[in-house]
Amino acid sequence: MAIVATMDTKQAEASFVADIVRSTGRDVVFVDVGTSKDEKSRSNDPAALLAEIAGKARKFMNGLFEAGTVSAVIGIAGGKGSGVFGEVVADLPYGFPKLLVSSARPALLAELAGKLDVLLYPTLVDLFGLNGFTSRVLENAARAIAAMHYLPKAKSRRKIVAITSFGVTTPAVNACVRLLGDRKIETIVFPANGAGGRKMESLVDAGEFDAVIDLTTTELADELVGGTASAGPDRLTAAGRCGIPQLIAPGAVDMVNFGVRSSVPPRFAERRLYAHTPYTTLLRTTPEETNAIGRLTAQKLSASRGPAQVLWPSKGVSDYDRKGGPFHDPEANRAWLSGLRAALPGTIPVRELNCHINDPEFASAAVEWVLDHVDTETADENV
Template sequence: MAVVVIGTLDTKGEEIRFARDVVESQGLDVHVVDVGVMGEPTIEPDTSAEAVAEAAGTTLERLRADADRGAAMEAMGEGAAAVAERLHEDGTLKGVLGLGGSGNTSIATTAMRALPVGVPKLMVSTMASGDTEPYVGSRDVTMMYSVADIEGLNQLSRTVIANAALAVAGMVANDPGIDVEEKPTIGITMFGVTTPCVKTARKMLEDRGYETIVFHATGTGGRAMEDLIREGVVDGVLDVTTTEWADELVGGVLNAGPERLDAAGEAGIPQVVSTGALDMVNFGPRDSVPDEFEGRRFHVHNPQVTLMRTTPEENAELGRIVAEKLNAATGPTALALPLGGVSMLDVEGEDFHDPDADAALFDALREHLDDDVELLELDVPINDDAFAEAMVERLDAYMRAAGHAPE
């Protein structure tokens, strides 16, 4: 088994060699992938830059001739991802280590994101102390800040690179001894304002013999669930919290993209969906809210998170979108409506209580929902135990009918 080290050997050969030697000192093999474009490698790679470019459907000569750095980085990222997937499939790749600045961080993490969750992935990067979402995405990529630029070896860079190499070696070489019991797996979405519902539902599902994976509906959480559904990790979905669609529609910071709510329907797996936290759009600190929203109703969740109440018009559009997503499902699907409020803040006496906005959401859902989607309406708030129980009962029935019941 080998640790794959991805780097630009025309500029970072010395540093890659050092990382390789540290990993090999732990008794592991190393497979070096060169993703440098403009110069010749200063150490011998196991997979050449020419092979990486070819894996992306181009040639190194063409990338050099075009002299378009952005296009070259994109192509080498695609090629590195293809190489990493191949090495993983043939059993060679057991972990990945990347070193570099913004260029190789983009390339190496593209390869890392192509690998399954659970494969060790560590990126030593000058970019790791800023916004890492573009590099991490919905995968378990570990980012380590290099502190100084990765340019030559010195007392600081040796320590940081050695720590990273030892960390990857440790993850690859040591069996954590985790027993994985095969159970039908339910993906659940949660936000702070829907936590009581999810806690109750999760316990009920686990008591019935299901395994549950809870995803924080922060944009990346929703994308992670959609990805794992497509990979076959998730057998059924209790989509309590669809709030990411409010951010996608209105312009908040926690959107999961326009494909949110697609994967379960496309896979045909059982799903029970609700309207959790569609009463809110998420922004950062209060002074980061765009000026166009001044005059709206806000709730400061904490110094870093500001929530904005969705309007009746926005809720009507959200209802249409959610209904159309569910109408396209190929498997058993139900929509559960908590008529007493869609979040902890949307109940009488709380900041976002707005019966008109809720009515606009529920009416649009009823209007646009096809008969193939089962509609459950309960005159309770979303965090009432009765609502969690109703969702679980329906999903459990779907799972048993589909032959996915726990043994």
Template sequence: MSVFIVGTLDTKGEEIAFARDVLESVGVDVHVVDTGVIGEPAFEPDTSAAAVAEAAGTDLEQLEREGDRGQAMEAMGEGAATLVARHDEAGTLEGVLGLGGSGNTSVATAAMRALPYGVPKVMVSTMASGDVEPYVEERDIMMLYSVADIEGVNQLSRQVISNAALAMAGMVTHDVDVEGSDRPTIGLTMFGVTTPCVQTARALLEDRGYETIVFHATGSGGRAMENLIEEGIIDGVLDVTTTEWADELVGGVLSAGPERLDAAAERGIPQVVAPGALDMVNFGAEDTVPEEFRDRTLHVHNPQVTLMRTTAEECAELGRIIAEKLTASSGPTTLALPLRGVSMLDSEGEDFHDPEADAALFDALREHVGDGVELLERDDHVNSEAFARAIVERLDEHMRGANVAP
């Protein structure tokens, strides 16, 4: 098995050779993948740029002739992803190390995102001190800022690249026996304002013999859970916190995209879903709230996060969307309504307490949910122990009915 180094040998050959040498000096086998499209490689790679382009269904010479750098980087990213995935499936890949500026960061992280969770992935990048979400998305990619440009091996780049290579070496040569689990795995979603419910539910589920994974409903968290459901890692869902849909609808900063709630429905796994934190849309610092929303009910959660109360009209649309998503499910599904409030801020006396908006949400959920979805209405707040116990009990019944209980 080998560590794959993905990089442009026409422009970063010296630096990639240095990383290769560091890895080999500590006994790690290396496979270099060339993703350069400008000129000749500095040394002979194990996988050529032509082979990478071919894996993307295109031709390197054609990419060179067309001279469209954006198109070329997209193609090389697709090809690199295809190739590393093949090697991972064949059992010949241990991890992926990338070096580069914005171009190869895009290419190498595309390859990394094609690999399963747990495969070591390290990216040394000039882009790592900024917004790395487009590169990382919801995968377990380690980003290391190069500090200076990756242009030559000097006292600074030598240290940074060595650190990255040795970090990779440590991951692939020290095989820590991480305890596995044969228990059914439940995915839960949580926000600060639904934490009491999720903490109680998690403890109850683990007492019943389930493994639990909690996802922070910040957009990337919801997408990560959807991915793990698709990969078959999650066996059931206690989706308490569907707040990401409020950001998707209204334009907040923590949307998980329009596919949120699709994976469990498509796979048909047991799920219990609640409208947790649908009373809020997320923005950054208060001065970043769009002008059109400045006269709305706002709550400064912390200096970096400002929450905005959803209106009755928005809540009605959220109810329709979520009900229709759940209606499409092919597995046992319960929609649980906490009639006394959907978040810490949606309690009597709190900033987002709005019975009219809550009523619009609950009415729309009732109206649009299909007959195949069980409707569980509770005269409880989402964070009450009674609500947590009720939804855990219902999910456990679904799991047992599907023969996936402990």
């Protein structure tokens, strides 16, 4: 097991964790990301120094993993060390046990959680040596990580399809999962909440999937309008780059996500808002915004190296976008389609369906297209 820590400041804590891990029968290797021994530690650019140390430690960690030396990693850190830990483990695969014991501010931990499948154990007190509080946290963390082992992806001939989802597109996703399951195709569903979209893109790049049903592209709305669920500029690029089949739909592009009502920027105060939960406020996108989202979708799809198709549901793109619903706005929806068609290459077909995105026929059409482009003959029924 690897222990990542700034050994110049967290020696006592790291040694304490190492002793507990060894008592369970596992060996440890220390990855020192401290700065005091570095000749540049007095530099006027501490951020650059940390980046350099993180880069070296990341390379070292990757070497340990590739050699099969480590099967889990634990970090012990404050604010700076937590950021470095995120860099050090960034290339480790999904499912590799990563646990961070940290006294960093919650916002930093939330940022890490949005990028990595890392288990976070906030200490709530600062890490200044061992005491009655920190020793409790560290012992629990040490015993927890000692019980974890990396389980490499099993070799399987079963096909896997990634699907994007949101609460307001859940019926469509459920139907897709069921229909693909009937054909012995496994599905992995990602919440289109920013973190989910980023993780899906990275796993597509890693070759984990045979196709994508990108049913819920709402993260593009947040990226363009400034919501809290943006997945960043690389969203909707990996499948095209890797050449795997991708089915695209405008799921939930009628909304942009914010937190509690008071967190909505003042410039949107007079816009159409809806409280999805007490902690989530949704902003209805305008025709101008949906047109721009459609154009952005087309621009990203234009770089696709593999088969792609767009499915358009004429009767609504989310559960809130129905007659009588809080976000029903056919004009805004049509603006998405107009923007898409204006920028989409003629080689990528657009199929219009006279139904709502959550109607059964929409999911059937999406799955039918995927089945036409994925070889299902090699599906392993024993998986």
